[in-house]
Amino acid sequence: MRTVLANVLNDCIERMGSGETFEACLERYHHLSKELEPLLAPAQSIFILPKVTPSDEFINASRDRLVTRIRQETVPKNAKQTSQMSYLVGPLQLWQRAFSVFTSLKKLAIPVTLGLILVLVVGLFGIFPFSPPSPALASQCTLSILSGEVEVISPDATGRQQGNDGMTLTVGTRIRTGADSRAVLTFLEGSTITLEPGTEVDIEQIQIAENQTRSIILKQWLGRTWSRVVKLADPGSRYQINTPTATAIVRGTLFITEVEESGLTKVATTQGLVSVIAQGDEVLVPANYQTQVEPDAKPSSPARMPDPSAEFIVSVDEPAVGSVISPAGASTGILPDGSSFNQIPNSRSFFPSEGTQRITIAKPTSGEYLLTLRYLTDGKARFIIQTRTKDGAGVTYSGEWSATKGNGWLLHLNLQVDNGLINGIALSKVEPLGGGTLKNLITSASVDDKTVSEKAGLPDGNIGDGSGPQKVSTDETTPGETTSERDSDKAKDSTSDTTPRETTGDGGSDKGKDSTSDGAPGGSHGRGSDKDKDDTNNAKEPDRGPRYSAGDRNGN
């Protein structure tokens, strides 16, 4: 019934597009008019919406800019190619000639082979006894380059070339990341695979069958990938990574595949379930487990992954949603429209409780992380930024900031990671999001942390004591406890421990109170209460974030 209605509706829409009236369509399908009417009404309204056109000024200016940019890119590239090719002309011509002979033979070989197969099949079965497979639409994926240069080897005449951001890749293409480059392949149903440096992957199959069965098959020759597979509703759908020694099949999950030079394959699951097959044996690898496959061997029994030496955790409460961009340019989080993405290896974005989003990044790297807070409605949103190390030590920064619906904040966080341990975290900059003035922004929170910065030898804006992993304050807060709750206690316990989230707008001197009454950038540093009490040096340090003036927040 649903399909019938969808077909009739489609017919009506096309008729209306050709000038037939709404009433005539209903009359034509009068037996379905009750169902059709509520659907056709909005369709008719959309049809009469005025058209949007860019200004002539933009069209002309944009054309000029485009020409300039293309010329800038083209000239040096051609010059480089010419100089490189000049001494290759001889061998190249020989090679091209040999290749053309080979190609012509290949062109002959394919139809001949197909013909032989056809004869064989007809001979065996008399007629074709099989129903034809459901027609499949060959699909493509898009290349995004996060950093460095990526080499793309196409199966067609274009051959080897430097990959470009936004390039569409087809089946048969090989993608190779350099020693310092990272890339993401995005498939049409939303699944992504992040290629770490030194990785080589072939696209073996991307198909969407008529019945919506999807099939993505990749061959990973070398390197490390991080797959984020959108849940495949159809039981026939699959996402598969073949390696020289194993096959990993999933239907909606997050996992890492690592292939070493020897062919050794390691598969580690962060979320969901991965089936790993080798030498006819299958093991199922659940979340937080890993397996490995030696050449010519069966998969090992799944073993629990060791806890990460360090973890970077961001929690964001309603009405905001968050996303994090790693120093490599990969992103994990969600957008206000519900679109989720996960490109940062070892990361997760989930909702541990209603109204709270959490992003975790295990084994973070040094560099600048960008945290984006986008507001779904006007209001204040609490966020907590935490770092944790294996022994439980870590620092916490929390805040409760306001913004209007559609706007938000962009936080620049610098992580210093040494030997897998987070050695320092600094909030270096906060910018408003949304492109416009944040009219309803309530400004507050002037926090001076110069003492901390100078003492710790870290840049202004260091979060926490910055004194290295051994001295980093332990955050022993029980899950669910808010930083402000902890800070309230601390404020009561120690007058020397400056309250983290002072606000200029509403009397930030009231340290025992929740700091967030005006909701502007401020925030707090939570530190391990026990350690803080023991460590008098720490207790004396102003445990605060950087100073933000209202002007800073407004981008002035």
Add this chain to the structure above:
Amino acid sequence: MDFRSNNAGDENKPDTAGQRRNQAEIIGLVKKAVDGDFEAFGKLYTICIVPIYRYVLYQVKDKMTAEDITEEVFLKAWRAIGSCRGKEATFSSWLYRIAHNQVIDTLRRQQKQVPLEMTALADVQAPLDLDVKLEQQQLLKAITRLPPNQKQVIILKFIEGLNNDEIGQIMGKNQGAIRILQMRALATLRFIMSQGR
């Protein structure tokens, strides 16, 4: 591909002969552009800029962001035009896919613009800079609140005027799935608008 008439006053009457001519012209230009003919690419730009801009603007709402993204789309298209060799007829779908990816990329990576649906209603006197009636404003706002794939199908079908085959190529779905998605989108739209009353 139906790069429809771009004039505001031009309503949605398909010009089949014109479309065929347009499509044949596009294929010819793509063939030349693939071989490095920059002038041909310039003509493709002239033909395609309005529908691509319109598609982007409906996704991001902000005029300046839409202009930036549109420009990037054509730059990326030129860089990767070689991949259209032998697939000239699907150039338009390919261009829409670049546009769609660029929209997502911009929202995700540059962190500069919020999606259309997140724009505070009070801040928007005339969505998309259009001088439209109140009812149409409500409709535009309702479109922006659709789930991403439903919004995409509505924009491509009704605003861009593409047929189901073309939409299927862009979204990677078959025509049956597009018809179902279109029905769901209209039902959701109806629901959103009824909630707003």
